[in-house]
Amino acid sequence: MSRIRFDGTPRPSHGARPSGEAGISATALAVTLLGLVVAIVLGATLAWPWWIERRAAGTASPETASDVPVPPVASTVAPTPTVAGGTEVTSEPLTPDRLHASASAPAGIDASGQTVTYEVGNLADGQHETAWRVPGNGVGTTLRAEWDTPVSLTSIGLVPGYAKVDPTDGSDRFWENRRVLAVRYHFDNGTVVDASFTESPELQPTTVQVITRTVTVEITRTTPSPERNYTAISELAFAGATA
8 A cells, every 4th residue: 555745646655665676586586597507508518428438338237138048069179087086087068058147248349340249148159259248347247157957067267358359450359358367266065266367368277176056257356457448258168077
């Protein structure tokens, strides 16, 4: 309600706002909203290169199938006699029924533009030119081989890197990726065997003496990051006999 001044003009009541106050509030609100929009746009701009880099590098992701059946591989290795507990046992290649990896790297592209996969099944295909690999140093990552019935293992062989020379441009993948320097073999009876490797792209055996249905390979040490920050193993081979 307006009161009448002595000069006859209306005077605002005590409860009414000055006419300029509403305009100031609207301006402050607009400035606040504009600052919020700028902050969001700036944050997205700064995060974009990081996201692109992470996507290009790849991140560890679990296998889509936890158990991967391994097809039989024809072996050219002749059985060898091994003495176990005073008894001579004929050792021959033992292909696991299933392989599992706690993590694997996404597929890549070779020098010819072809897609290359790094699934866990590559470990037992008898080809050193294929490999399983994982982003980063791989320490703590596990691989597990399983048999349907117990086996008496006498040896575990491992190629501690990506033993491939690209046929298109001659790139040596073994030295471009990290190499595995040490692993720990776990067996289902609680036995643990540590193994170390030289930086050589060949199958390097470790003698064991155990009856088991599973072998879990835990990576414990790898080389510093070279050109490609991935840890690879080309082959995992077992020798022994059915228990």
